[in-house]
Amino acid sequence: MVGTLTAMVAIPMFILNSLAGIVGGIWLIYLGEWKLVVAGFLVAVAAPFWASLLILPGLLFAVPAAAALERGDGVIGTLLASLTGLWSYGVVTVWCLAAFWYVPQHWHRGEPIFPFLLFSYAVATGPWAVVAQKDAQSGGGEAARLTTSGACIGSALFMGYVLLSRRPDFMTAIWFVIVPMALMFLFSVFAVIVDARQQARRQRGAW
Known part of the structure; x- marks a missing residue:
């Protein structure tokens, strides 16, 4: 389920993820914002740390959630797993909004806003893409990929709203990030419920 959903947005997101930081960074350097680019680069390098x-505080619920699901207690397991996911999605959402608030603060009238938005997108999503990639290399990462997909979709919608709106408003724009992230969170909860039911069936079959 997670793989199917992420595959639907893989190609356009791959293009945007690949070009946003490079194009936006080079453009900003041309505009004299090299300090902003260096700061963004350092943030990306240190992202895994x-x-x-x-994310660590939310993982306090992960172990008891896995234990509850393993023994067939789907309600408790789903609740604890949802708390873990809620913390993760909350952290990523706040980070994305902070990136789209901070980077454009360096924009001045008369300058194109597009490179600032591209770089905002890279700063907002890049760290989580790095984390998701490392999780995938260790043999997991479905949850991280789903969270990152939500961040990418929301950030792209945020950027599109600002570019297309005649008078963009930040308090309106934040919903373009919050709504996709909330939907991804609900989808992740649904996936946990499905897994819990399958685990319960397997345990009943074993008896």
């Missing part, structure tokens, strides 16, 4: 620290 600080992103893991931000």
Whole structure:
């Protein structure tokens, strides 16, 4: 289920993910914003460390959630897993919104806004893409890929709204990030419920 959903947005997101940081960064350097680009680069390099620290509190529920699901207690397991996911999605959402708030603060009238939005997108999504890739290399990462997909979709919609709106408003734009992230979170909860039911059936079959 997760693989199917992420595959639907894989190609356009891959193109945007590949070009946003490079094109936006080079453009910003041309505009004289090299300090902003260096800061964004350092954030991306250190992402596996600080992103893991931000996610860590939510993982306190992960072990008891897995144990509950393993013994067939689907309600408790789903609840604890949902708390883990809620923390992760909350952290990523706040980070994305912070990136789209901070980077454009360096924009000045008369300058094109597009490179600032591209770089905002890269700063918002890049760290989580790195974390998801590392999780995948360790043999997991479905949850991280789903969270990253939500961040990419929401950030792309945020960017599109700002570009297409005559008078973009930040308080309106945030919903373009919040809604996709909320939907991805609900989808992840649904996936946990399905897995819990399958686990319960397997246990009943074993008896």
